[in-house]
Amino acid sequence: MLAYILRRIAQLVPVVLVLTVVVFCFVEALPGSIVDTLVGTEGGDIEEARAILRKEYGLDRPIHERYALWLVRVAEFDFGKSLVTRRPISTELLSRIPATIYLAAVGISLSMLIAVPLGTFAAVRRNTGVDYGAQVTSLAGISIPEFWFAILCVLLFSLYLGWLPSSGYVSPFDDFWGSLKFLILPAAAIGFRQAAFTTRLTRSSMLDELSKEYVDTARAMGLPERRVIFRYTLRNAMIPTITISGLQLANLLGGTVVLESIFAWPGIGRAIFEAILQRDYPLIQAGVLVLGIIVVLMNLLVDLTYRLLNPRVKLA
């Protein structure tokens, strides 16, 4: 097992390298330069100021040199400074990434809270009103544009009902209970949407399990239906649900950018988005790299969990 894990981790290295090269190429191709924005336009010594800044930021070197330098520094865990704010990028990432993980993790948990009972019911009461109801609800969740849904939620819950704050963020490390009320709306917006996928998955894997022989055996032994379903079937059916949720969580790390701007949530998605707009090159590179590493590690973790939970899958 350990050898397998190590081999898988070793395989991640080229993946991450591909990622860095792709990001570097994209960043290089971005039109416009940060130097122009930082230097400003009014005044007669712009060219001189531009040259100074380009030199200071090392932008006058050829791209392969910059890439090599960057890679060496990153290997030493030095992401450098933001070209815009001139503050260390590591500080920025350390405050932004947890905010997004917090939002995404709670969102996914909420989606499972909705999806697992709904999917189970839909499977048990297959082809009944409950089933169709669950399918329609879950499809509605995927079909609505998330920013529209989020704005409608804000109008309803913050403005008309006044139950929840409309936007903002409090770090859970500063004030856990205080942070929750800011979290509910954005997390619910994520949860509703993700629940759509998860419900359908739970339903189909439940159906899969229910058709298996051990269920018939258990029923034949006279075990109560409730027990058959919750004790045995659901437990097995949860395996794919959990793994898919893990993958969704990874994908959400860069997928919450729209919700982050609506709820003024200081997450990493919006930080990278702003950095792209402003051409804050090292912040884009560092942000995508760190997120990418988290994503591939999470995929690995999901994979390992799946194998652990499901001993039928052999370690290839």
Added chain:
Amino acid sequence: MTGENKKGTEQSRRRFLASTTALAGAAMVGLPPQDAAAGKKHPKRGGTLRFGTRDDSVGLDTHRNIIYFVSHPLTGITGGLVDFDDKMEPKPGVAESWDTSADLKTWTFKLRRGAEYHNGQTIDAESVKWNIERIKDPKTSHAFTRSVVSGVERVTVDDKHTVRFHLKEPDVALDINLVYYPVNLMAPGAADKADTEPVNCGPFKFKSWRRHDRCEMVRFENFYETDAEGNSLPYLDGLIGLPKKEDRVRLTALRANELDLIDNVAYADAAAFKKDHGRTFETWPVPQVGTAMMFFNLKNGLLSEKDNPDAHLLRQAIAHAIDREGIHQAVFNGIGSIANGFYGESSPWHPKGIAPSSTFDLDKAKALRKKAKGGDQRLTIIANDTFPYMQQSGELVHAMLKDAGFNVVLEILPSPVMLEKQGKGDYNIDSTANSYRLDPDGWFARNVLSSAPENRRRTGYVNEKADQIIIAARQERDRAKRRQMYADVETLVNRDLPMLYTHYVPLMMAGHRTRVKGYAPSFTGPWSYTGAGMRRTWMES
């Protein structure tokens, strides 16, 4: 400053020093009577104000970044030699008084005794000199700020409280430009931490900042300004800046009581908001913000005489095709007014007798377009993505030009791409705007004067007569005459059409009526604002 102008400044300064009251400040900006009455309520110390803004500062070093506009809550930490008032006249800031030599080449500033930086360091003449030198260095400053002091040859220290600026050329507007292109002072000892823990001299001290999320400031206990009763200002204990980029989100947060004050109420919301929520929330139009316009590219391409002999005809056709009433309605929702020159009626520099640019006349536009060479070739409009009104004006002008038969495309772009396209001349029309310059030389000598780098970079307009007037106006001491000179320049601009002024940019702020008291907005942000603004705002529970 011209003689008359200078005298007026002196007088208003003395008047200010003699009696400054919060009420005067409130009355001056023309608040409705009921608000002035509310202003009579006795101000009190304490409270923290939550300010929601559309934008946020770029960095903390105030020499390297423009921490300045209404949308930057961090302006609370900044301060400089000179403040200004609601008439856009310079007022004493860290400098208690100032004088210029007869040739307008030497400016002497007397510093206020007891003024301090946030770390307790005295603001002395040496530190002012250090600041100016740091701003003059392209390694450590932003071109916008540097452009003011680039004319300063050297700074000398007479004594601890007297600092002298020696200029290369006469400059009438140095004092006022020190506010506009904010020459903010920072403590020399703290320069190496300017990007992380800035030490400035504004009414509030820096506490923390997470960009696009939150910044916190606390009251600076040794700020120099006091109210009429001798209470030290500001009244507020603290200020929290909460940038929320989405206009809708910001307004919702205000209405849900998560904010006390916001900037940039969307024009679409303004009327309904005032009508439905006017009891709970107060709205302020920010006076004298700026002017929206279409810049034409005269450097190259279809609208440039260099590449197209009929370029002027085409620009006229465009001007006739643009119905500015439409911009007034569809972009600004009927707020503000249509522009014929750079300075609007609320400005002391609003000139009379400008010959207006062409009026809307679709048939004439079509005829001119057909007649002109290149009338069927493609025109590109660009607009910055940061400001909704620039995009929407661009969108509307695009539709109007299409109505007149033009072959036209619209590109909405982020600032870095805008700068690149402007520099390369890779556009024909730029839907843009410019904020008011406190002194008109700041506008005309930068955007109309043919030798100005900014004009050369963007429109590339050359008119010798305009150049002569602009240069002469710098030395004109009579304010009324000077204003008339600029009116003549505007007439030339409206005739030659290097740009088409479209609309004065209104800006609306909103705040909680019962909680926020004594507030009055100003166009450079509510801080460097003598007699009103954030320094004199207090909270009622």
Added chain:
Amino acid sequence: MAELDAGKLVDIADEGRVPPAPPFFKRLMAALSNALYELRKSRTATIGAVMLVLLFGACIATPWIATHDPTKQNYRARLAPPSEQHLLGTDRMGRDIYSRLLHGGRRLVTIAILAVGLSMLVGVPFGVLVGYWGGMADTLGMRLVDGLLAFPGLLLYLLFVTVAQAWKLEGITMDIVLIAALGLAGMPEKARLARGSVLAEKQKEYVEASRAIGDSSVRIALGQVLPNIVSPLIVTATVRLGTVILIVAALSFLGLGTPPPTPDWGADLSAARDYMETHPLMAAFPGLAICYTVLAFNLFGDGLRDILDPRLAER
């Protein structure tokens, strides 16, 4: 089934490997009637199909049923409520919402179909080939795919679309770039799916049979294996169409979509957010149009899965 196919293959191979092709029209009709019969088995697929027929009908008929030029402004009639003249009212520039909706839908559906088509066209052969070849090709190809998949969420689109701002684009070329971005960013997913199916399919006898008679590997991979893994790909593609429409809307919200005045549901919905309270209908029309379309694709894709997946069908 596999055994039968393999047997056929050997026969065909003996005849010089040229299968006699039935007349195209006849084949098409047979396929269609077969599809209709299958379709009726799934209620969701039927509903989805009906919704899609209406949608495509509207898209095709747009030039005839639209009442106004979708980009024609008229500020004097801005923010008008629905009326006889403007069936769904007008927007902030006084443009006819009904006509914008139709033209926007036609554009959006075309973009989505072409983008998904592109991602299949690039991703599937890529996945099939590397999966079939295995070894070094597989390792390299999959590392590339994994590297692209490591961009979470919208980041890859954001980068791509921002880079595209450098190019002088307008109208149709803008849409082509959008299609390319969406198509290429969707490619790794398809490649991975195709490769997975190929790995499973590779073990089957018909492949070995083809190989035994000396067919080239590219030919086997694309000619024999591909048709057998088509059904999971069609299902994914259908569902993906809905996702693509939502991604385009999200990009518009972030200001990276197609610039105005091109009619675009996402951009129109996004622009209507200033009027969400005062003129809620302005947002409702494009919003509901997006919901309808995504729902139609999802229902249809879902139903298709039920029909095409024999494991599910027997239940």
